[in-house]
Amino acid sequence: MVIHQVNNTCSEIPTMFNDNVSNHNPAPKSVLVIGLSQHLTGSPIEKAIKEDWAKEKAYGIANSFDNVGFNLDPKDVPGTLKALQHELQGRSWDGILLGWCIRGHVEFTLLFEEVHSVCCEAVKAAPQTKIMFSTGPDNLVETVVRNFPVGISV
16 A cells, blocks of 8 residues: 555555566556546545456556546645646656546536646656546546556456
């Protein structure tokens, strides 16, 4: 279990990888999963990550990815954008996944545009980083694997 600090709160997130050095597997792909579920449902994005990656569809591939949640706060847009910039600059990311909660609700269109712009700036600094879009909390595995194929069909 790894503790990630996101938006000034500590969240326990299971590490989604094992000792990749000893078994000669490549390092896990790091993916920042950005969501609004905390605001909309009271359930942090980390819960959706944990639940989706615990399903049978992720069997045998979860070790290939290190998924980290980031909870947006639409009540403090400047603060959440600054925290997002800090998170994006804090480590190297292979992927940034923008969840359905932020892009699937018309009332969050302006926030989505601002978040997407922050993500695009991060990609300019690290062009290998992919921006991904899911269709819901039960589509995180498919979204990541669609962008980073691991040889197993989900």
